[in-house]
Amino acid sequence: MIPKVEWAAFLEVADNLRLLQVPKGPVEGYEENKEFLRTTHHLLLEVEVMEGTLQGPESGHMFPISHGIPNMLLSEEETES
Amino acid sequence: MCDIEEATNQLLDVNLHENQSSVQVTESDLRSESELLVTIGATGPTGFEQTAADEVREKLGSSCKISRDRGKIYFVISVESLAQVHCLRSVDNLFVVVQEFQDYQFKQIKEEVLKDFEDLAGKLPWSNPLKVWKINASFKKKKAKRKKINQNLSKEKINNGQEVKINQRNVKKEFTSHALDSHILDYYENPAIKEEVSTLVGDDLASSKDETDEISKEETEPQVLKFRVTCNRAGEKHCFTSNEAARDFGGAVQDYFKWKADMTNFDVEVLLNIHDNEVIVGIALTEESLHRRNITHFGPTTLRSTLAYGMLRLCDPLPYDIIVDPMCGTGAIPIEGATEWTDCFHIAGDNNPLAVNRAANNIASLLTKSQIKEGKPSWGLPIDAVQWDICNLPLRTGSVDIIVTDLPFGKRMGSKKRNWNLYPACLREMSRVCTPTTGRAVLLTQDTKCFTKALSGMRHVWRKVDTVWVNVGGLRAAVYVLIRTPQAFVHPSEQDGEKGTLW
Numbered sequence: 001m002i003p004k005v006e007w008a009a010f011l012e013v014a015d016n017l018r019l020l021q022v023p024k025g026p027v028e029g030y031e032e033n034k035e036f037l038r039t040t041h042h043l044l045l046e047v048e049v050m051e052g053t054l055q056g057p058e059s060g061h062m063f064p065i066s067h068g069i070p071n072m073l074l075s076e077e078e079t080e081s
Numbered sequence: 082m083c084d085i086e087e088a089t090n091q092l093l094d095v096n097l098h099e100n101q102s103s104v105q106v107t108e109s110d111l112r113s114e115s116e117l118l119v120t121i122g123a124t125g126p127t128g129f130e131q132t133a134a135d136e137v138r139e140k141l142g143s144s145c146k147i148s149r150d151r152g153k154i155y156f157v158i159s160v161e162s163l164a165q166v167h168c169l170r171s172v173d174n175l176f177v178v179v180q181e182f183q184d185y186q187f188k189q190i191k192e193e194v195l196k197d198f199e200d201l202a203g204k205l206p207w208s209n210p211l212k213v214w215k216i217n218a219s220f221k222k223k224k225a226k227r228k229k230i231n232q233n234l235s236k237e238k239i240n241n242g243q244e245v246k247i248n249q250r251n252v253k254k255e256f257t258s259h260a261l262d263s264h265i266l267d268y269y270e271n272p273a274i275k276e277e278v279s280t281l282v283g284d285d286l287a288s289s290k291d292e293t294d295e296i297s298k299e300e301t302e303p304q305v306l307k308f309r310v311t312c313n314r315a316g317e318k319h320c321f322t323s324n325e326a327a328r329d330f331g332g333a334v335q336d337y338f339k340w341k342a343d344m345t346n347f348d349v350e351v352l353l354n355i356h357d358n359e360v361i362v363g364i365a366l367t368e369e370s371l372h373r374r375n376i377t378h379f380g381p382t383t384l385r386s387t388l389a390y391g392m393l394r395l396c397d398p399l400p401y402d403i404i405v406d407p408m409c410g411t412g413a414i415p416i417e418g419a420t421e422w423t424d425c426f427h428i429a430g431d432n433n434p435l436a437v438n439r440a441a442n443n444i445a446s447l448l449t450k451s452q453i454k455e456g457k458p459s460w461g462l463p464i465d466a467v468q469w470d471i472c473n474l475p476l477r478t479g480s481v482d483i484i485v486t487d488l489p490f491g492k493r494m495g496s497k498k499r500n501w502n503l504y505p506a507c508l509r510e511m512s513r514v515c516t517p518t519t520g521r522a523v524l525l526t527q528d529t530k531c532f533t534k535a536l537s538g539m540r541h542v543w544r545k546v547d548t549v550w551v552n553v554g555g556l557r558a559a560v561y562v563l564i565r566t567p568q569a570f571v572h573p574s575e576q577d578g579e580k581g582t583l584w
Contacts, residue, residue, distance in 0.1 A: 001426055001463065004401050045461030056584040063475075069441055072469040073432060074583055 001044065002026055010043075019043065117160040119213050120181075122363055123172035127152040128551035128560070129391035133171040136394065141165060148359075155181075160213055164220060167367075170390040170421055176352055176363035177210045177217075185360040191320045195329040198353075201362075202333030210364050214349060217366045307343035309350055310334060311365075316357040326353060383410065384487050384525075388551065389417040392485055395523045395549070395562050400424040402482040407431075407471045407511070412440030414485055416447060419464035425483075427464040434468060441466040472506045475584060476514045478570055483521055484511050490527035490556065500528050504535035512542035513570040520565035525551070527558040536561070541568050 007025050014022040022043065023036055030036050054063040054070055063072050125133045133154050134145035143156040155178065158166060166175060188194045310331035314323035330353055335342055340349065350365035392414065398404060402425040406414045409429035418427040429440045444464055452460045469475055488504070491497040511522055522543070526532050536543060547562035 001401055001424075004403065004426070041461065045463060059584055061584070067438075067441065068466070069437055070467050071434075072430075072467055072475040074470060074473055 002030060002040065005040075005044070014043065017047070017049070019047065117209060117212065118157055119160055119209060120155055120157050120178040121166055121366075122148075122153055122155050122176045122178050122361065123166075123169065124153050124174045125172040126385070126388045126391055126551055128549045129171060129388070130154050132391045132394045133169070136169055136171045140169065160216060163213065163216055163366075167220070170417065171387055171394070173367075173385070173387050175366040177213045177366060179205050179207060179210045179351075179362040179364060181362075182358075182360040184358050185355075187319060187358070189320065191325070194319075194321050195325055198326055198330040199333040202330055203337045205362055207338075211349075214364045214366065218348065306338070306340045306348045307346060308334065308338075308340045309342065309344050309347045310353060311350060312353040312355065314355040316355065318357070319355070323353075323355070326355070384413040384553075386413060386417050388525075388553065389414040390421065391549075392523050392525060392560055393418050393422065395547070395560065396483045396485055396521055398422045398425050398483060402426075403428070403480065404483040404485060405430065405476070405481045405514070406486045407469070407474060407484065407507075408486045408488065409440050409466070410436050410487065412443050412466065414487065415440070415464050416443055418485075419444075419447070419462045423463060425463065428467065429464065430467040430469045430471075430474075432468065432470050437466050437468045471503075472510050473583060474510055474514050478513050479516045479520075481514045481520065482516055483523070484515055485523045486525070488524055488526040488528070488532070490558070491531075497528060497531070500531045504528070504531050505538060508535055508539050508543060512539060512565065513572075515565045517542075517565055517569055518567040522563040522565070523560060524563065525553070525558055525560045527553065527556045529559045532559075532561065536563075542566055542570065 050068045052065045130147045145154040145156040310327045312323040312327035352363040354361045405428045412429045415427040415429035491500045543563045549560040
């Protein structure tokens with residue numbers, strides 16, 4: 001999944017979560033780099049936010065995460081344009 | 082592979098007659114038991130026979146014959162591949178063919194027809210199929226009983242030992258489970274065809290199926306085998322019922338083998354499938370599915386995993402594809418996806434908190450199971466669950482490669498009236514998040530009228546390339562395969578010069 005990862009967003013999230021040892025981007029020859037692959041796999045698939053909040057980048061709206069599930073339903077006032 | 086293809090070709094060309102003695106092409110190829118070739122029949126969702134055939138070719142290297150008996154495919158494999166056959170995701174049930182009659186001549190008088198069936202029992206080439214059955218039974222020896230699972234599962238007894246792939250598949254089925262659909266209805270959809278299904282043993286008449294849990298076959302080699310006969314019959318010109326055929330054929334089988342008849346605790350299930358002039362005698366390798374409808378289900382409309390698999394195959398997923406089910410319900414499709422297409426990322430979303438919770442629980446169970454089974458130091462599955470509104474997806478425009486979902490039919494979930502508004506809104510939002518040109522959507526619905534109308538207004542973004550007709554829970558439904566056109570999505574408000582964002 002490496003080619004599909006948005007590294008800027010990934011790094012920002014990792015920073016918010018205060019994760020350590022986060023690769024700054026796909027390194028040269030990453031397909032063979034076991035260390036890189038293991039770390040990235042871990043961060044992408046094994047780290048899970050169980051409780052928290054997501055904030056919309058443009059609107060600033062807050063979306064809660066509970067038991068690992070984010071609730072992205074918009075409230076009535078949010079959907080009114 | 083060469084041998085198998087040869088055998089398959091021979092099988093396809095052979096026209097069998099009832100009086101011909103053992104015509105198993107495979108027997109002439111037999112060199113040693115380990116190189117035994119057998120014909121396997123597999124049943125799956127009607128409409129997805131080609132998909133199943135593709136999977137067989139891909140995973141087993143065999144080509145398939147698709148039977149007129151809809152929902153069935155036949156292929157030849159070497160008996161060593163038997164375990165792998167149970168790994169097929171597009172089929173529900175497997176059996177080994179004892180003999181196939183393509184143009185069986187039924188006599189006109191019932192007594193004579195039934196006498197023919199009785200005589201048939203002793204003339205069939207049972208020995209190789211029984212060998213296969215035996216090998217297959219050894220896979221199942223330590224299978225756990227299927228239990229009714231509550232919502233927060235992952236309390237499965239996971240067996241040790243020869244955890245052959247069968248168990249994995251069966252347990253997985255419990256997770257993704259099945260809809261309340263009757264499997265038998267999938268065989269014969271046309272109400273004009275008189276259809277009957279009966280399972281009889283000895284002199285007993287067919288009674289209502291044992292709807293409770295499956296019986297595990299935990300006995301060690303029994304002295305006397307127990308059996309039952311299940312007969313599926315369809316066709317207008319038969320002068321007998323499936324009850325009668327099963328009874329008399331079963332009686333003869335009992336006399337021939339000296340087996341004991343037992344309806345519920347059987348070792349061998351003999352299948353007698355009759356479709357017009359085609360008769361196939363087989364031995365089941367999986368438990369026949371009449372009782373499948375009471376197997377645990379998580380939600381009111383859970384899709385069966387074989388159908389989910391078939392739909393995913395239609396999407397033709399490529400590595401790194403982002404695959405989204407925006408109305409996932411209990412997550413049957415993404416979960417199937419995460420197990421088979423591990424190099425893609427699967428997102429399961431629904432607006433209903435109950436559904437999302439169930440999906441998340443199913444994912445959690447899958448995770449636990451994969452950890453236990455594989456004992457890998459690392460774990461983690463490429464799948465996640467979100468609660469969202471299909472009409473306002475928190476996904477960037479053009480970021481999704483594949484959308485695959487089971488649209489509310491409007492029968493058990495939602496309503497027809499609601500669909501008139503919902504379908505166009507869904508298609509629109511889906512077209513926004515789906516990548517132009519390369520993106521695709523595979524959508525299942527029973528409300529085909531509403532869907533067709535909704536689609537007709539979206540030709541600038543969606544192009545229909547295929548329709549597969551299926552049977553879901555006794556209802557005729559369609560799976561639409563759509564390709565996203567190259568046209569970029571234009572937000573209505575952008576057209577007016579405004580730019581609004583909800584996120």
